[in-house]
Amino acid sequence: MNTKDLAYFSDLTQTKNFSKVAQDFGVTQPTITMAIKRLEAEFQTKLVLRDRTRNDLVVTASGEQLAVHARAILAELDLTHQEITHLTQDQTVLGLPPIIENHYFPRVAAHLQAQGMLANLQTLEGGSVWLRQALRDGQADLALLGSTAPLSYKSLVAEAFDRQPFRIFVAATHPLAKRQRIYFSELKHEKFVLFNSSFVHNSAFNQFTRRNHFRPEVVFRANDTHVIMNLVAQNVGVTFLTAIGAQHRDDVVQLELLDDAQPEFIASIVYRDSHVLTPAQQQVLAVLRTTLGE
Amino acid sequence: MNTKDLAYFSDLTQTKNFSKVAQDFGVTQPTITMAIKRLEAEFQTKLVLRDRTRNDLVVTASGEQLAVHARAILAELDLTHQEITHLTQDQTVLGLPPIIENHYFPRVAAHLQAQGMLANLQTLEGGSVWLRQALRDGQADLALLGSTAPLSYKSLVAEAFDRQPFRIFVAATHPLAKRQRIYFSELKHEKFVLFNSSFVHNSAFNQFTRRNHFRPEVVFRANDTHVIMNLVAQNVGVTFLTAIGAQHRDDVVQLELLDDAQPEFIASIVYRDSHVLTPAQQQVLAVLRTTLGE
DNA sequence: GCCTATTATAAATTATTTTTATATCAACTG
DNA sequence: CAGTTGATATAAAAATAATTTATAATAGGC
Numbered sequence: 238m239n240t241k242d243l244a245y246f247s248d249l250t251q252t253k254n255f256s257k258v259a260q261d262f263g264v265t266q267p268t269i270t271m272a273i274k275r276l277e278a279e280f281q282t283k284l285v286l287r288d289r290t291r292n293d294l295v296v297t298a299s300g301e302q303l304a305v306h307a308r309a310i311l312a313e314l315d316l317t318h319q320e321i322t323h324l325t326q327d328q329t330v331l332g333l334p335p336i337i338e339n340h341y342f343p344r345v346a347a348h349l350q351a352q353g354m355l356a357n358l359q360t361l362e363g364g365s366v367w368l369r370q371a372l373r374d375g376q377a378d379l380a381l382l383g384s385t386a387p388l389s390y391k392s393l394v395a396e397a398f399d400r401q402p403f404r405i406f407v408a409a410t411h412p413l414a415k416r417q418r419i420y421f422s423e424l425k426h427e428k429f430v431l432f433n434s435s436f437v438h439n440s441a442f443n444q445f446t447r448r449n450h451f452r453p454e455v456v457f458r459a460n461d462t463h464v465i466m467n468l469v470a471q472n473v474g475v476t477f478l479t480a481i482g483a484q485h486r487d488d489v490v491q492l493e494l495l496d497d498a499q500p501e502f503i504a505s506i507v508y509r510d511s512h513v514l515t516p517a518q519q520q521v522l523a524v525l526r527t528t529l530g531e
Numbered sequence: 532m533n534t535k536d537l538a539y540f541s542d543l544t545q546t547k548n549f550s551k552v553a554q555d556f557g558v559t560q561p562t563i564t565m566a567i568k569r570l571e572a573e574f575q576t577k578l579v580l581r582d583r584t585r586n587d588l589v590v591t592a593s594g595e596q597l598a599v600h601a602r603a604i605l606a607e608l609d610l611t612h613q614e615i616t617h618l619t620q621d622q623t624v625l626g627l628p629p630i631i632e633n634h635y636f637p638r639v640a641a642h643l644q645a646q647g648m649l650a651n652l653q654t655l656e657g658g659s660v661w662l663r664q665a666l667r668d669g670q671a672d673l674a675l676l677g678s679t680a681p682l683s684y685k686s687l688v689a690e691a692f693d694r695q696p697f698r699i700f701v702a703a704t705h706p707l708a709k710r711q712r713i714y715f716s717e718l719k720h721e722k723f724v725l726f727n728s729s730f731v732h733n734s735a736f737n738q739f740t741r742r743n744h745f746r747p748e749v750v751f752r753a754n755d756t757h758v759i760m761n762l763v764a765q766n767v768g769v770t771f772l773t774a775i776g777a778q779h780r781d782d783v784v785q786l787e788l789l790d791d792a793q794p795e796f797i798a799s800i801v802y803r804d805s806h807v808l809t810p811a812q813q814q815v816l817a818v819l820r821t822t823l824g825e
Numbered sequence: 826g827c828c829t830a831t832t833a834t835a836a837a838t839t840a841t842t843t844t845t846a847t848a849t850c851a852a853c854t855g
Numbered sequence: 856c857a858g859t860t861g862a863t864a865t866a867a868a869a870a871t872a873a874t875t876t877a878t879a880a881t882a883g884g885c
Contacts, residue, residue: 238534238608239873255832268874270833275873280612282619287832294831299615302807306611309805310604314532317600318574321593325576391685511603513596533842549863562843564864569842581863588862 238279240314242272243307246284249273250304253294276303312374319375320512329518332361332368332380334436335462337504340481341381341399345528349521357517364436364460369393372507378518379525380507383437385444385500392510398529399504401479403441405492408472414490421445421496424453428474430465433458441500442477448496504529532573534608536566537601543567543579544598547588570597606668613669614806623812626655626662626674628730630756631798634775635675635693639822643815651811658730658754663687666801672812673819674801677731679738679794686804692823693798695773697735699786702766708784715790716743722768724759727752735794736771742790798823 248258249269259266277284284300296304323330333342338360349355361371365382372380373392382388388395405424407413413423432438446453456474459465469476470488479502480491506525508514514522542552543563553560571578578594590598617624627636632654643649655665659676666674667686676682682689699718701707707717726732740747750768753759763770764782773796774785800819802808808816 240532240534241873256830264873265875266832267834267876271873274833280615282615298807298809299618302614302618303611305805305807306607306614310607313600313604313607317597320596320600321574321576324593324596511599513592513599515592535842550861558842559844560863561845561865565842568864 239275240310242276244311245269245272246276246300247304247307247311249285249294250296250300253296255294316373316375316511320378323375323378323518324513324515327357327515327517328359329357329379329515329521330359330361330377331521332363332371332377332382334365334368334381334383335362335460336436336479336481337381337383338362339462341504341529345525348524348528352520352524354517354520354524358521364433366434366437369507372509375509378508378512378514379522381525381529382505382507384503384505385437385441387503388505388507390507393507394510395505395507396526397503397505398526401481401502401504402499403438403445403477403494403502404480405475405494406466406469406478406489407475407492408470409488409490410472411475411490413475413492416492418493418495421494422449422451424475425449425451428454428456430457430459430468430474430476431455432465432478433460437502438477438479441502444500445477445494445496533569534604536570538605539563539566540570540578540594541598541601541605543588544590544594547590610669614672617672617812618807618809621651621809621811622653623651623673623809623815624653624655624671625815626657626665626671626676628659628662628675628677629656629754630730630773630775631675631677632656633756635798635823639819642818642822646814646818648811648814648818652815658727660728660731663801666803669803672802672806672808673816675819675823676799676801678797678799679731679735681797682799682801684801687801688804689799689801690820691797691799692820695775695796695798696793697732697739697771697788697796698774699769699788700760700763700772700783701769701786702764703782703784704766705769705784707769707786710786712787712789715739715788716745718747718769719743719745722748722750724751724753724762724768724770725749726759726772727754731796732771732773735796738794739771739788739790 245258245262245268248261249255252258252261255269255273256266258269273284280299280303282299283297284303286295286297342360346355349358361368361377361380363371365384368377368380368382369390371377382395384395387397405413405419405421413419431442442453457468459468462478465476465478466486466489468474470486506522506529508522539552539556539562542555543549546552546555549563549567550560552563556562567578574593574597576593577591578597580589580591616622636654640649643652655662655671655674657665659678662671662674662676663684665671676689678689681691699707699713699715707713725736736747751762753762756772759770759772760780760783762768764780800816800823802816
């Protein structure tokens with residue numbers, strides 16, 4: 238069976254239009270007709286019904302089933318291409334969320350450079366949630382990810398190497414700045430400046446708000462710690478970060494949270510379980526483990 | 532890309548012999564040569580090295596990587612075929628471990644019959660561990676499985692519907708028969724008759740033995756409760772089952788376990804997450820839920 | 826009733842895969 | 856060391872399969 242047919246079919250279930258699919262793939266319309274016929278013969282079932290009355294195309298139950306698997310197969314093929322490309326180029330793509338990149342990566346980079354392995358390393362930046370997907374679909378080979386619960390994902394292997402508590406940061410001029418420790422509930426009427434939602438900070442933050450039964454006012458979301466800290470310094474709002482996420486600055490004060498059973502920021506090394514790591518990638522992994530492992 | 536090539540290649544990585552692969556698929560040898568060439572062109576890499584010196588074939592790193600994905604893709608295709616066949620025949624295959632079949636299934640069957648849905652139901656028997664795999668690779672559509680921890684499997688969805696404590700069963704003539712409750716540690720010197728290892732009872736039993744630091748003497752393993760109970764009645768050994776797993780008989784006595792934090796037998800309805808259930812299968816699922824749900 | 830949008834069909838063309846026949850290559854054999 | 860053997864490669868021919876071209880069919884809209 239040709240995977241092209243699966244691609245045609247997958248597209249068809251979405252566009253519901255043979256001619257459109259043909260256009261999408263740069264082939265003529267009968268090609269699609271034939272492809273669907275081949276699949277219907279292969280699986281001995283009708284996949285789509287042409288409802289000419291309402292000018293609509295209905296995907297049968299079998300069709301839906303095939304579409305689910307067709308997409309899985311095409312994704313797997315894509316992943317295979319990406320992985321083999323990295324393999325042959327001996328390139329390792331390491332996914333790094335900015336906080337981890339700032340705090341943990343310098344140490345790792347020093348070791349890698351000492352072993353002359355930094356040249357074949359490419360970094361890919363993004364929030365932990367986004368990187369998890371990038372790892373799944375082959376854009377990255379390894380990643381250092383943050384999470385609030387020990388990671389255990391379908392098709393990914395995770396090794397936790399550090400845990401950090403979350404903290405509150407307020408401007409030095411803020412009324413709470415004199416306090417060293419507070420309860421999250423005391424922040425009910427504060428304005429917040431936060432990371433955008435592809436960061437794990439969000440899920441931890443949401444756990445706090447859910448437990449304390451209030452909807453905080455979020456005045457701004459950013460992708461960058463510096464931006465956030467500048468806004469905090471200017472009293473635009475307070476923020477919620479790990480201790481390691483923030484540089485030391487005079488105009489911002491760090492407060493410990495006193496709540497029970499707080500979510501923690503767990504840092505893990507993550508990679509796909511189906512991925513055969515190259516010697517170079519294994520070396521990078523070994524450096525990550527020894528450098529971060531303690 | 533043709534999936535046939537992936538099948539040829541997957542076989543080649545195992546047999547490491549082009550001619551043998553050709554034989555396996557009933558084609559001529561150059562067909563395999565060409566197929567591998569096509570894949571090497573598609574992925575722009577060498578997949579195998581012909582080491583003529585030691586008359587051996589070496590699979591490259593890229594080749595290993597491709598093999599992993601090739602097998603995943605072929606398995607997915609197989610699954611697709613099986614699922615669509617069940618779909619079109621409106622057949623539902625329900626996996627049932629014997630204990631669950633005896634205890635919970637009669638109730639379910641009555642309801643299904645009342646709705647005229649028993650005819651399209653086929654059952655597949657086996658231990659929970661084996662059935663889990665059968666469910667994954669499409670031999671079954673739904674299953675009622677036993678487990679000792681709430682089920683959460685890659686690619687499967689599980690809904691727990693009952694919990695049962697494990698019990699010890701001894702012959703009425705056994706010295707412990709007068710007791711109603713015992714600690715597992717008191718069984719240190721007993722002989723055991725148990726289910727074979729594809730049943731969850733084993734993992735629960737192992738938890739007990741690990742916690743109590745002794746290796747029990749297992750004198751016999753069987754697949755059938757009746758066989759086990761007959762042996763227990765004749766004092767060949769004692770056994771470890773759920774209360775629901777055993778019929779009432781005069782010659783065997785049930786003992787409660789007093790240990791803290793015991794593993795429980797958790798019964799769950801399980802199905803694949805990628806599986807689009809047919810109306811008939813959804814009906815079966817609905818009956819399972821309502822019948823077992825309380 | 827004619828026009829339009831959409832899918833189907835059939836024959837011709839093109840592309841791809843497989844076979845047939847033969848070559849190459851290295852190890853083994855007497 | 857020539858000849859044999861087991862394994863894979865190559866090239867041309869044959870067989871299959873996919874795609875295009877051209878056209879038909881169908882149903883709804885105007």
